[in-house]
Amino acid sequence: MNKKDRRITIFLEFFFALTGLYLVIIQAWGLYEGVVPGNLFEFSGGSIPAFDVFAQFFTGLASFIACWTLWARATWSAGWCMFTLGLLIYHNVHALGPAIHNRPASAIPMVIILLVVMQSFPFLIKNTRRYR
Numbered sequence: 001m002n003k004k005d006r007r008i009t010i011f012l013e014f015f016f017a018l019t020g021l022y023l024v025i026i027q028a029w030g031l032y033e034g035v036v037p038g039n040l041f042e043f044s045g046g047s048i049p050a051f052d053v054f055a056q057f058f059t060g061l062a063s064f065i066a067c068w069t070l071w072a073r074a075t076w077s078a079g080w081c082m083f084t085l086g087l088l089i090y091h092n093v094h095a096l097g098p099a100i101h102n103r104p105a106s107a108i109p110m111v112i113i114l115l116v117v118m119q120s121f122p123f124l125i126k127n128t129r130r131y132r
Contacts, residue, residue, distance in 0.1 A: 008123050012081065013070045015116055019088065020063030022109060027056040059087045078127040085117045085124070092117075 001009070031053065040050040066084040069077035092110040099107040 005123075005127075008120075009070055012120060012123075013067050015120075016063045016067035016070065016081070016084065019113060020060045020067065023056055023060035023063065023091075027053060027060070056091065059084075059091050062087055078124045082121070082124050082128070085120060088113055088117050 040053060041048060062080075062084045066077070066081045069080050074080075092114050096107055096110050096114075099110060
């Protein structure tokens with residue numbers, strides 16, 4: 001691994017750690033503030049809130065695992081990071097519309113995450129063993 005690749009890997013480690021922390025804190029804060037209706041399993045606003053809560057916590061957990069795999073230099077780290085980037089793309093694109101409509105300032109971290117994700121794909125594709 002050359003110096004440039006090592007710097008990108010360190011950046012992605014911090015990115016995944018901060019993204020996981022951001023997702024878990026935002027979801028926990030939403031549950032604490034009561035943004036989610038009283039019962040998580042009641043149909044509300046076109047979906048069941050429990051699935052949204054689980055998906056966001058799972059994406060945060062996947063980000064923490066991706067950070068750990070990069071730090072540990074696991075052989076499967078590039079594949080797991082690609083999976084996590086896919087989760088991050090879906091989650092942020094899905095949440096971007098309501099965020100822009102209700103609270104435009106909350107869309108700024110989502111756009112930053114999307115930009116970093118799109119820039120990271122070529123590096124991770126190059127590092128997967130499948131395409132060497």
